[in-house]
Amino acid sequence: MAFALPNRFEAGRAISDIARGNRIGAWHIRTRGAMMRSLSRKGKPVSVGRMRARSLSGLAGAALLLSACESMETAPLAATALPPASDVYRLGLGDKLRVNIYGEPALSGEYQVSGGGVVAMPLIGDVQAVGLSARELEAALVARYAGGYLNSPRVAVEVYDFRPYFILGEVQRPGRFPTTEGTTVLSAVATAGGYTYRANRKKAYLRRAGETVEHEVSVSENPKIAPGDVIRVGERYF
Template identity: 25%
Template sequence: MKRVVRHTAAEMLAIATAIASTLTCSGPGKYVWVDAYDPPPQAEKPSLITPGDVIQVRVLGQDQISTRARVRGDGRISLPLLNDVKVAGLTPIALSTELRKQLKDFIKDPVVTVSLEETGPPSIYVIGEVTKPGVYPLDRMGGVLAALVNAGGLTQDACTDCIFVLRQGPSPARIRFTYEALVRPAGKAPTFQLQPGDVVVVE
């Protein structure tokens, strides 16, 4: 039995908003059908911080600010002086640079290091017109149809021609599927592989 990681409605809204903001460069409403989608070559990716990871933030000479925290479902952690800070999607080096900038308002010439101590299980998001929207463990071999089944299937109001995968990264994409294409053994839809952080949206 698969384990689902539940998040609050506010966290899910924050995640969806963040993804939508990331993909605005593609323009509202734009997409590519899955059969026309050619994924970019897989280059070696830097370690990005994701929800569920545990990170250690150290500020030299400031033990009261240094923090070890697990990244929440909304991609944030809480830090003294700075409150909630968005960390998901950044490398540890990029996050240390960002925290250094923010802490300059409170500390003279802060020295900040960030280390990734634990990585959470890879996950995907299934939202929209599904019975049980939420965050689910990634089944690399199961594909989009398995993600929909894990989320309880489509609701009665779902548009069966309006299933999308929102993919972040250097080449963000909005990839469109039909339910009919997912259940038939032809084309790219049934064998499309999801990646960590993908968002499956049913409109």
């Protein structure tokens, strides 16, 4: 029994497979069509069993290659190893602060944590800020100003603009976005314009600020996002 060239129905299936992100299925149909065209030009009929065996062999090879590529990637950690978003916010690079020194309007104002992790304050110069809470920075400023600059200084520190979080992968508008109180994985996806058509909507990968590894998290659990976190939405293959 001989095969004819692929008809429009098979071509349509290939296009549909590509549109759905089913790359292996599309590759399978294209490969079968190419083999049949080549053999038809040579005048050699192809049996159903022979054609099916070649197609399955190629499909198995592609699956093995895909599996090998995935195994080469660093496996993400389980969600159980994900550190929770801290209730006490720690200052980081880029945070913007409002510092009020009572009775000293010339010293009060808005400041930003620099790339060196410090806040440049009038009179006393650079004060280490990264890793401190707002209350701890207040205490550090009081100690510095009390050391020969002000009598019994009183200081209040407020974070008015947090550093951003980042989202990448299969979302409509990947990038950096300002962190607000109560930001979660789902709200971050919504802020980025929602999922693409090929996104995996069941899980995501979350890397906490200061960490070097990702944690695989369930989207249904909707964990909280902290400033500096990185969210990656993966692609579904099937």
